[in-house]
Amino acid sequence: MPLGSKLLNIALVQMRVTANKATNLQVARDKVLAAARQGADMVVLPECFNSPYGVQHFAKYAEAIKGTEPGESIKALAGMAREAQVYLVGGSIPEVDPTTSKHYNTCPVFNREGELLTTHRKVHLFDIDVPGKITFRESAVLSPGEHLSHFATEWGPIGLGICYDLRFPEMAMIAARRHGCVAMVYPAAFNTTTGPTFFELLQRARAVDNLFYVATCSPARPPAEELAQGSYPAWGHSTIISPIGEVVATCDAEDTIVHAQLDFDKLAEYRTSYPIYQQRRFDLYPDVAEGS
Numbered sequence: 001m002p003l004g005s006k007l008l009n010i011a012l013v014q015m016r017v018t019a020n021k022a023t024n025l026q027v028a029r030d031k032v033l034a035a036a037r038q039g040a041d042m043v044v045l046p047e048c049f050n051s052p053y054g055v056q057h058f059a060k061y062a063e064a065i066k067g068t069e070p071g072e073s074i075k076a077l078a079g080m081a082r083e084a085q086v087y088l089v090g091g092s093i094p095e096v097d098p099t100t101s102k103h104y105n106t107c108p109v110f111n112r113e114g115e116l117l118t119t120h121r122k123v124h125l126f127d128i129d130v131p132g133k134i135t136f137r138e139s140a141v142l143s144p145g146e147h148l149s150h151f152a153t154e155w156g157p158i159g160l161g162i163c164y165d166l167r168f169p170e171m172a173m174i175a176a177r178r179h180g181c182v183a184m185v186y187p188a189a190f191n192t193t194t195g196p197t198f199f200e201l202l203q204r205a206r207a208v209d210n211l212f213y214v215a216t217c218s219p220a221r222p223p224a225e226e227l228a229q230g231s232y233p234a235w236g237h238s239t240i241i242s243p244i245g246e247v248v249a250t251c252d253a254e255d256t257i258v259h260a261q262l263d264f265d266k267l268a269e270y271r272t273s274y275p276i277y278q279q280r281r282f283d284l285y286p287d288v289a290e291g292s
Ligand SMILES: NC(=O)CC(=O)C(=O)O
Pocket: 125, 126, 162, 163, 164, 165, 167, 188, 189, 190, 191, 194, 195, 198
């Protein structure tokens, strides 16, 4: 697919997520509409935007997305996208598959008419153990997705990942090389242990590996009293990175909306200046763009 030539105004909604799903949906709606009023074409919500992030919460907040009447979050997201007339990368929500009863961490994407374009189920589950700092085991409750995902837009295809997926370069490279993606979007919830070391570095690495834009959207960090009660210490720092690894826009841990313009003429320029797509040595390593 040819590279798009227009500007894409993107907005990252770094919102506070509470234990009240209805409140989270209402806050998301208000912020999606506010972002659209500021000129956003595409709005991104955080990982787990309708539920606290923690294995103890996933089953309680889980909703069906496919194969049955969609849950309240999917209906609400479709309504927001339609009302705001934006592409909506609906963060992620805990999903239950009614046919298998398996749970997933899933990102739904809607077009400006509020139609569900695709869903991405987090492929790499967040299972880590940093002694004395953080232990997290999504696989205790969730199943991994079995597919890589992207969706078509007028600017070109856009790849999807969720948080821990950012650590796996193959996924972004397949999006870029096999599907011609011009950007990768990751709803994410890094934390105060891993965020400072890895979050920006990984985004910049994925961007320069592939000469495309990378956008991430995190929940805002909860207040100190909630952290003291065990709430997940989200790192925040929702960010947009240019194809040559520059931080185009970012923030700290607060409740905010980050706006930026993705310039796909610039992307084409960079790919001409740095022709790494043509310089690969597939005689020495396999071509990840092969097949589809
Ligand atoms: N929350 C995640 O999925 C990932 C994360 O926090 C990390 O990789 O660090």
